[in-house]
Amino acid sequence: MALTFADDQNATFSKTFTDALDFTICAHLKPTDASIDDWAGICVSRPAGSQNGIILTDNTTGQHYVQMMWEGDEWSNSSGLSLSDGAWNFVAGTVDSIDNDSYQGLSGGTTLNSYNISGTFTAKTPALWAIGKDYGYSSRDYVGDMAELAIWTAKLTVAELGSLQLGYSPLFIRPSSLAFYCPMISQPTGQTTFQDIVGGIQVSSASLEGDSAAHPRIINPSRRKIFVPAAAAASGVFDIFGSGIIAGVAQ
Numbered sequence: 001m002a003l004t005f006a007d008d009q010n011a012t013f014s015k016t017f018t019d020a021l022d023f024t025i026c027a028h029l030k031p032t033d034a035s036i037d038d039w040a041g042i043c044v045s046r047p048a049g050s051q052n053g054i055i056l057t058d059n060t061t062g063q064h065y066v067q068m069m070w071e072g073d074e075w076s077n078s079s080g081l082s083l084s085d086g087a088w089n090f091v092a093g094t095v096d097s098i099d100n101d102s103y104q105g106l107s108g109g110t111t112l113n114s115y116n117i118s119g120t121f122t123a124k125t126p127a128l129w130a131i132g133k134d135y136g137y138s139s140r141d142y143v144g145d146m147a148e149l150a151i152w153t154a155k156l157t158v159a160e161l162g163s164l165q166l167g168y169s170p171l172f173i174r175p176s177s178l179a180f181y182c183p184m185i186s187q188p189t190g191q192t193t194f195q196d197i198v199g200g201i202q203v204s205s206a207s208l209e210g211d212s213a214a215h216p217r218i219i220n221p222s223r224r225k226i227f228v229p230a231a232a233a234a235s236g237v238f239d240i241f242g243s244g245i246i247a248g249v250a251q
Contacts, residue, residue, distance in 0.1 A: 001212035002028075002147035003184045003194075003205075010041075010132035010141065011205035013196070015180055017153055021123040023070075024152040025054050026092035026164055028107050028216045031064050031085050031144035040064070040142040041134035042091070043149060045126035052126040054093045054102075055134060056083070056142065068093025068102040070121050079104075079115035088145075088216040090165040094155045095121055103158075105165050107216045112162055131182075131203065145213040151180040169220045185215070 017023070025043055044053035051069040057078060058065050064083040081104035083089040088107035095101070100121060105112040131149065134140035150170035154177035164173060170181045181198045193202045 001185055002030075002145045002215045003208055004032075004145050004213045005132040005142050005208070007141050007143060009208050010130055011194070011203050011208060012131070012135075013129050013180075013201050013203040014127060015129060015151075015196075015199065015201050016125060016127040017151070017179060018125055020052075020126060020153060021121065022096050022153065022155040023052075024092065024094045024154060024156045024161075025068070025150070026090065026103075026156075026161065026170070027054070027149040028088050028090055028147045029083060029142075029144060030088045030146075030213070030216075031056075031083055032213075039134060039140045041130055041132065041137070041140050042066075042142055042146070043129060043131050043151075044069070044133070044135045045129045046135050047124050047126045050124055052124055053129070053135075054091060055140075066091045066093075066102050066104050067115075068095060068100050070095045070100050070124070071119070081113050081115055090161075092156070092161050092164070094161075096155045097121055103161055107165065108167055109165060110162070112158065112165055114158070131205075132208075147184045147215050148218060149180075149182045149184055150178065152177045153179045167217050167219050169218055171221055172219075183215075183218070 027042060040056040042054040044055055050071060053069055055067055055069055056064040057067045065079050066081050067079050079102045081102055090105050090107045092103040098118060100117040102115045103112055132142045152174055154174055160173050170178055178198055180196050182194060182196050182203060193204055
């Protein structure tokens, strides 16, 4: 079960990515309502006056453009990558020293649309994060369902992002660089945190307790061996249950 965000519902966590530059954030989103705000944060931090993370811009009914933010100048751009209301969308953002890229496609699909901003991007140290809103703002709330939020301290390739779009768990993709991963399974009433299952970070979400929706289809590791897509295997994906490297074929 995924988490459902209504107006003024959000979560926060503290995680410092020291001198982060090669960076990837992804999630599955299903907008389910007309936008409350013109801007809607998905996973955003604001170190030293900068903006880091994924946000939706220029929101109107049925129109939610995904944008990867890093330095701040991206506010003047519109990616043109609009999410489909009422359907699961895979979104991602990557950055390195010269490129900031945003991605969108239907979850489970094979078409991944992209938007590039070229420039000079510098390392940041984001530490305090908001999920479902823009960090530090009383508005800019995301409205809809969210699942499978993950962060890597690496710039994933288009092939790797395509595997995630198809529904492969982030646990398959560059595990040595996977720094944060919340499947965002709904928590029962009374539970006010959910867990980053990679680093054990507690995500505070008192306003989201008991709010759940159907989860997008995700292919998770088995208890014995992992079947990984070829793109992930090429990056050196290990069987986390001790069977060694699996080269993209069923074992």
